Amino acid sequence: MQSVLLTVDRFSTWIGKAFAWSVVLLTLLISWEVFSRYALNKPHAWVLDAQIMLYGTLFMTAGAYTLSKNGHVRGDVLYGFLKPRTQAVIDLTLYLIFFLPGVVALTWAGWVYFQESLAINEQTFSADALPLYPFKFVIPLAGSVLLLQGVVEIIRCILCLQTGAWPARDGDVEEVNVEQLKAMVHVKDEDMAALERELALKESGK
Numbered sequence: 001m002q003s004v005l006l007t008v009d010r011f012s013t014w015i016g017k018a019f020a021w022s023v024v025l026l027t028l029l030i031s032w033e034v035f036s037r038y039a040l041n042k043p044h045a046w047v048l049d050a051q052i053m054l055y056g057t058l059f060m061t062a063g064a065y066t067l068s069k070n071g072h073v074r075g076d077v078l079y080g081f082l083k084p085r086t087q088a089v090i091d092l093t094l095y096l097i098f099f100l101p102g103v104v105a106l107t108w109a110g111w112v113y114f115q116e117s118l119a120i121n122e123q124t125f126s127a128d129a130l131p132l133y134p135f136k137f138v139i140p141l142a143g144s145v146l147l148l149q150g151v152v153e154i155i156r157c158i159l160c161l162q163t164g165a166w167p168a169r170d171g172d173v174e175e176v177n178v179e180q181l182k183a184m185v186h187v188k189d190e191d192m193a194a195l196e197r198e199l200a201l202k203e204s205g206k
Contacts, residue, residue, distance in 0.1 A: 001155070002167055008152045009068045009170035015145050016065020022058040026051060046128035053135040060142035064149040070169065081192050088160035095154050103147045110139030 029050060037043040066072055079087060114136045116122075122136075123129035160166050 001159070005152050005155065005167060006170045008148060012064040012068040012145060012149045013170065016062055016068075019058060019061035022054045026054045026058070029054070044128065045126040046124070046130050049124040049126050049130050053130075056135065057138050060138055061145070063142060064145040067146065067149045067153060068170070083164075083192070083196065084160050084166050085164055086196060088157040088166075092154060092157040092161070095150060095157065099150050100147075100154075103143055103150055107140050107143030107147055110136070110143050114140055 029047060033044060033047040079090070082090075114133060117133040117136045122132040124132060156167050
């Protein structure tokens, strides 16, 4: 199972790194357009649309990559103090309630969106029109890769609930060093365990 999880991690990483080259294309395109517009007095109407498409592609395809690295924003100051099983309960609940419905809807709607765009050969509204359907195909593509990575994260939560420890990641990086943070604020594991017991008692009393 661990090898399957790491394989999906590497696939998401590969997708993210492959589309990260959009930054290079975007930089070259903008530099060339600035030179062409101001030095040669030859602006191009399609460049703005191309810039938006490249940036959108970069943004959307980075989702699965960031999730595979556990890099999305979270309240680590509180979350990082919790035991792995408690973290897994929180993550699993959020994945099932918010992540899965949202990403499934994004992927499904994106595919319909792409098919409709392809059927009418949709183009931009600039003087030099560009085809829009290749860009709209990025929506279901990014959504499906993000969904695949999300399923892997759900499996990680289940494994953590079973074993009490998070499965390893490919190139695992922690933005916040929890142990150092505990030492800085003088918090002990026993204190966190007592806090969790107190919270559990309060929840059971409601």
